[in-house]
Amino acid sequence: MYAKRSRFLTIMLTLGLAFFYIPMVLLVIYSFNYSKLVPVWGGWSLRWYKELFQSAEVWSAVSLSLQIAVVNATFATALGTLAGLAMVRFGRFKGRTLFGGMLVAPLVMPEVITGLSLLVFFISLNQLIGWPAERGFATITIAHITFSMAYVAVTIQARLTGVGQTLEEAAADLGAKPFKVLTAITIPQLTPALISGWLLAFTLSLDDLVIASFVTGPGANTLPILIFSRIRLGLRPDINALATIMILVITICVAIAAIVMFRQQRADLLDRQMAEREES
C-alpha cells in the first residue's frame, strides 16, 4: 500500500526524466529547423530530411551498418549459444574456468584495446596470407562478432541456468538421443534468449564506433563513423534528421514489442483462468 507520494520523490523523478529526454526532444525539434546553423531557429522545415534522402553517402553508411549488424548478430548468436551450452551443460570439463574467463574477457576489455589488437592482427594476417587485402565489411564484421558473442554467451548461460535441466532429462528419459534433445527441447526453450541475444548483438554492432574505426578501411564508413566524422566538422542539421528517423524506428519497434508482450500476458492469464475453472 502506498502512502501519499513524497513530493521530494516526485521532483527527483521529474528531473531525472527531463535529463534523459529533453536532449532528444531538442534534437527532434532542431531536425525541423530551416536554419543551416543548428542553434539558430530559422522556422519549421523539412529541408534537412530532403537533403538526407538525397545523400548517397548517408544511405551507403546505413546500408553497410545494417548488413554488418545482421551478419554479426547471426554469427554471434550461433557461436555464443554453443559457448553458453558448453559452459552450462557440459559439466566440469578440463579448462572450463579458463574458457569461462576468456569468454567474458571481451566484456571488460577496453574497446580501444580490442580495436587496436584486432587491427594489428588483421595487418599481420595480411602480411602472412594476403588476406584481408582491404579492410572494410569483413574485418568490421569479424571484429564485432568477437566481442558481441560474449554478450550472447552470457545471455544464453543465464537462460540455460534459469530453465534448469529437467526438461532435457525428461526428453532423454523418453528415448531422445542428445542431438534430438538439443533440437526438440533445448533450442525451443532458449528461443527468448536467442531473440534477445540476437537483438543485443545487432544493437551493439549498430552502435559501435571505436572498434569499427580501428578495423575499417578507406571507403567503408559505418553509420556511427559517418556521424562522428561529420560532427567533427561542426553540427549539421541533416544528422539531426537522421537521428530523428532512428528514434522513430526504435520507438515503433519498442511499441510493437510491448503490444506483443501484452497480448502474450493476456493469453497466459486466460489460460490460467481456464485451468482454474476446471479445477473446481
Add this chain to the structure above:
Amino acid sequence: MTVSTTVSAAPWLEQKEQQPLVQIRGVTKKYGEVTAVDNVDLDIYKGELFCLLGGSGCGKSTLLRMLAGFEDLNAGTITIDGVDMADVPAYERPTNMMFQSYALFPHMTVEKNVAFGLEQDHVPKFDLADRVHDILKLVELEDFKKRKPKQLSGGQRQRVALARALVKRPKLLLLDEPLAALDKKLRKQTQFELANIQDKVGVTFIVVTHDQEEAMTLSSRMAVMDAGRFKQIGTPTEIYEFPESRFVADFIGSANIFEGRVTEDGADHVRVETEFCEVFVDHGHSVKVGSKIWVALRPEKIRLEKSDEVAEGPNQTSAIIDDVGYLGETSIYKVRLPNDEVFDVTMPNQSRPTHATQRLTWEDKVKISWDPSSAMLLHS
C-alpha cells in the same frame, strides 16, 4: 498360442523363486565429501509398487536418478531385467520417469507431449495415434489433447505426466514425489487412482516420497531411508507393526519409546523391566537377559480408563492426564507416568460425551494398559 503365466500375486513374499526385476548391489553415490547413497542393496520384483520413503536429503531421489541413468554410480551395480545398466545411457534404458515438477514440454500440446516418447522409437503413425489415445483415455484426458500444459490445472498436468511416462510401457516406472504438487484433498483421491492405474497396466512402480501416509497407502513394499542407507525394508504392515529401530518406529506413525532391561527371555514371551511397570510381550524375540532394550508403544494401542487405584501388574500403570486434544474423530491425551515421562494416547470418540463427568479431562487420575502383543521391542 497360449501362454500360461504363473506370476504370483506377491512375488516379493516368495523371493527365493522369482528373479528380481531390479537388482541394486552395493550402490554408492558421493558428491564431493557427502555420501548421498551409501552402499545399498535392494531387490524389486515385477509388478511391485515399491516406495522409497525418507526425509529430504536421505538419498531417495539420488537413488531414483541413478536408476533412470541421470547420475553415475561411484560404486556398485544396477541390473534391470538381467541387464547391467552401467553402460546404458538414460535414453536407452527400459525405464521411464515421472518428474516431481512433471517436466511437461511447454511448447507442445498434451498429445505431442505423450507422443514424444513413441516418436523417438519410430512407432508407426497409426499405432502411435492409437496408443496415445488409449493412454489419454486411461487418465481421462481425451478432451484435453489439444491443450498446452499451461492451460491445464495441477491435477490434469499430473495425469499428463503419468500418461507420458506410461505410454512407452516401460519395464520400470520411476515416480519422483508424484503427488507432492497437488493439494491435500486431490492428493488423497489421486493416491488410490495411481494404485488402480498401476494395477491396470501392470508396470512395476518405484515411488519416491517423503509422505509416510502416501507410502503406506500406495506401496506393496517400502524402504525407509535415512542418511543414504535403508533403515528397514518391508510391507507397510511390517514396517508399522514390527519396526526394527527407534528411527523407523518414530518416523512411521508416532510411538512412545522408553528404555528397559530384559529380565526373562522365553521361547514364546519376553519380560522387560522398566521404570514404571513390567512389560510382558507374548511372542519370542532374540534378546539377551540383562541387556538394555527399547520398548515402543503406538498411541492407539494404549487403553485409558478413569481409576483412582494404583495400577499393579504387567502392561499397566497409573497416570495423570496432562493435556487433552480433541481432534473430532479421535482425542489425543498426554498422560504423565509415575516417573514423569509423558505418553501420547489416542482414543476414538465412539460416543458423544453427553455429561461432562463422562469426559476425561485435565488432572484426572487414570490407568493405562495395553495388550501383551502390542509392545514392540527395539534393539537400536
